[in-house]
Amino acid sequence: MRGALSAFLFSITMLAVAQPVFAADDQKPAPVAPAPAPAAKDTSADLPPLPSESSVKQTTHVAGKTLAYTATVGALPVRDDKGKAIAEVVYTAYTLDGPRDPDRPVTFAFNGGPGAASVFLNLGAIGPRRIEFGAAGDAPSDAARTVENDGTWLDFTDLVFIDPVGTGFSRSLVSQDEAKKAFFATKPDIEYLSRIVYDWLLKNGRMASPKYVVGESYGGFRGPRVTHYLQTVLGVGVNGVVLVSPFLDSQAFEGDLSGTNFVVTLPSMVAANLERHNQLTPRAMAAAEDYSRGQYAGDLLKGRSDPAAIDRMVAKVTELTGLDPTFVKRSGARIETQAFLREVFREQSKLGSRYDSNVTEDDPFPFSPEQRTGDPILGSIIAPTTSAMVDFVTRTVGWKAEGRYNALSEEVGRAWNDGRDEDVESVTDLRQAVALDPKMKVLIAHGWDDLSCPFFASVLIVDQMPVAYDPSRIRVTEYPGGHMFYSRQDSRLALRRDVMNVYGVK
DSSP: OTTGGGGTSTTOOOOOOOOOOBOTTTOSBOOOOOOOOOOOOOGGGGSOOOOOOEEEEEEEEETTEEEEEEEEEEEEEEEOTTSOEEEEEEEEEEEEOSSOOTTOOEEEEEOOTTTBOTHHHIIIIISSEEOOOSSTTOOTTSOOOOEEOTTOSTTTOEEEEEEOTTSBTOEEOSOHHHHHHHTSBHHHHHHHHHHHHHHHHHHTTOTTSOEEEEEETHHHHHHHHHHHHIIIIIOOOOOEEEEESOOOBGGGGOOTTTTHHHHHHHHHHHHHHHHHTTOOOHHHHHHHHHHIIIIIHHHHHHGGGSHHHHHHHHHHHHHHHOOOHHHHHHTTTOOOHHHHHHHTTGGGTEEEOSSSTTOEEEOSOTTSSSOOSOOHHHHHHHHHHHHHHHHIIIIISOOOOOSOOBSBOHHHHHHOBOSTTSOOBOHHHHHHHHHHOTTOEEEEEEETTOSSSOHHHHHHHHHTSOTTSOGGGEEEEEESSSTTGGGSHHHHHHHHHHHHHHTTOO
């Protein structure tokens, strides 16, 4: 998808391209006999079996109520068309104790990457316990202690967090080449994860329960496609979908000629500037959106046909972003994301995060022409979230799995086929799923400061939905914060209130 995947790939590096071998005498490629391909290896024999399902009774407090619930960790097999187990997918489920209510919903949650485990939604946003992360000053050595989550959804829905193959403790049981075909591409990813949802419902006797799907980032891309696949192939209706900071369409991040990518990202840069000056309000953001899709988009398209257009853009973009006017002019008022994140904090020798541009860290190479280090937020959250989740699974629940827990897997990122054989978008499935079920509701939630999956892309996408759709059925909401806006308490609680409307909870 021509670079668009980098917008939501959590900074996973791709494999380097192999260089040709040159002969010493003439520096031309020397003929090299191709090496025989290694035999495909079935890795299942190298792995000890995953333990049986384990559970623990717990309590939490939310909205003035005490909730008694069961936390369960287990694994479901993925089988090929011959019935052979080719992978094991691990889930963490939280189910309310007491008599079974046939009307109690169950929600299936996916994170993104691809290559991210579901720990971020679990311990950051909607699970019964959470860990602090995603704020300025956080460090990898921060204590991995969880506290009760006052923003949990557990009082109105059971929760099932699913870790795709290669993330968390989930794993492939076949060779790398087979795994690439079976798991690490868009189409099979949607198909086997949808089947995991079906299998969990079947195993737990919940086929008749109301069902919801929530996905963050690339999980937000998965959400509509999993929903539509469940509806049309597996025969499972979905009552509602919540997409958190979703990536919905690669085309929104392309368009160097039309300037669409700059239209999409400018409002998030404006939000960051407004927040730094304590002026971030819905009214101020509405004005930024109007300019971006109006005069700014028009002036970008005019190009050199209107010599005054560049001066208008430079003046207005400088005003809205607070950037140096010389930098804005040299950029042609087309502000590239990573350049913005360095430039806005250059005088302090700091870097802003793509996931929340006002979260910074010291730049270890401030005089380098390009950024030479990872993202500030990603660097600080992997250690505490990994430690907290492993401690919960292995000590609290007692599910003693061997092997590494992958909160964010570079191996999956390197193996991923980024959809070169198909359009990388889920808007088509979103439209079809909503049209198919007139009772289904969709909430698309974003943080204003997110430059990895900018909120304005979803705004523009939803604004192009058919007029016949009831606007209340597909809503876009924005909150202070970035990609993981739920790390801020006020935003997490506001998300909870908006989600309750989707579930019909008063």
